[in-house]
Amino acid sequence: MDVMDLRSAVDEVVFHHPVVVDNAYTKWFSKGEATGDEVRHLTVQFSVFSHLFVEAQLRKVINAADLDTYRAGKEILMNELGVVFRPVGRAGQAQPGVDPELVSTEGTVEASRFRFAAAHFEWLVRFGAPLGLGFADLGKRHQGSESTLFFCDELLRIYGSEDASTAEGASYAVEHWAAAGFWKELIGGLTAFKERACPDLNLAFWTWHDKVEDQHAAHTADELEEAVQLPGFDGGKFLAGAADMLQGVKAFWDGLWDDHLHGRTSI
Numbered sequence: 214m215d216v217m218d219l220r221s222a223v224d225e226v227v228f229h230h231p232v233v234v235d236n237a238y239t240k241w242f243s244k245g246e247a248t249g250d251e252v253r254h255l256t257v258q259f260s261v262f263s264h265l266f267v268e269a270q271l272r273k274v275i276n277a278a279d280l281d282t283y284r285a286g287k288e289i290l291m292n293e294l295g296v297v298f299r300p301v302g303r304a305g306q307a308q309p310g311v312d313p314e315l316v317s318t319e320g321t322v323e324a325s326r327f328r329f330a331a332a333h334f335e336w337l338v339r340f341g342a343p344l345g346l347g348f349a350d351l352g353k354r355h356q357g358s359e360s361t362l363f364f365c366d367e368l369l370r371i372y373g374s375e376d377a378s379t380a381e382g383a384s385y386a387v388e389h390w391a392a393a394g395f396w397k398e399l400i401g402g403l404t405a406f407k408e409r410a411c412p413d414l415n416l417a418f419w420t421w422h423d424k425v426e427d428q429h430a431a432h433t434a435d436e437l438e439e440a441v442q443l444p445g446f447d448g449g450k451f452l453a454g455a456a457d458m459l460q461g462v463k464a465f466w467d468g469l470w471d472d473h474l475h476g477r478t479s480i
């Protein structure tokens with residue numbers, strides 16, 4: 214399978230996937246009609262995914278096929294844990310702070326500083342405070358619904374796969390899903406909720422990630438070309454990894470949609 218064949222097959226699998234083009238939950242959420250309990254439910258389920266994602270990212274790093282992939286994975290892992298990105302070429306320079314409205318969305322963790330309060334999970338904990346959610350209410354496996362845990366386990370299995378073609382397919386799918394606009398839909402709904410009911414809500418966790426995705430979207434085009442050059446690359450496994458991973462993503466959002474339709478919430 215050459216790059217052109219792979220590109221058109223990927224277009225079919227990833228760009229037309231229902232969770233990328235037609236996510237009922239985020240479409241509804243963007244209208245700003247969610248109740249306080251529904252915003253709390255989203256926060257808890259998202260915190261479980263986002264915290265357990267760190268495990269999948271570590272597995273991806275451990276299973277990386279080459280040094281470049283290993284380091285690229287570590288950039289994401291260390292940044293998640295609290296090492297802020299610093300602009301390349303400005304090693305050792307003082308960082309402007311730890312909050313997502315202040316820290317950079319690009320650069321490298323190399324020669325930067327670790328700050329506890331810059332961990333993405335701590336940003337979510339601070340986001341949850343005005344909603345009445347504390348540290349113990351967020352990010353634990355036992356707080357995840359069945360569909361949230363299915364997604365988290367699929368991330369470990371596919372995104373963190375030992376098979377490089379499978380893992381690359383999953384990465385490609387996750388990045389394209391994340392860049393397709395769901396952050397903006399959540400931000401739209403949260404902004405409306407903040408204005409209506411919760412003025413202290415700080416949306417920086419969400420806006421920081423949205424900014425990162427806008428940058429990713431600008432330079433993902435050549436990732437396919439890099440993937441096909443992996444030793445032993447298998448196009449079929451790449452496509453299966455992408456498709457299976459998006460089913461996991463879809464389960465997460467469909468679970469939240471179903472909870473909305475049936476009035477189920479975490480707390």
Ligand SMILES: [Fe+2]
Pocket residue numbers: 293333422
């Ligand atoms: Fe993050």
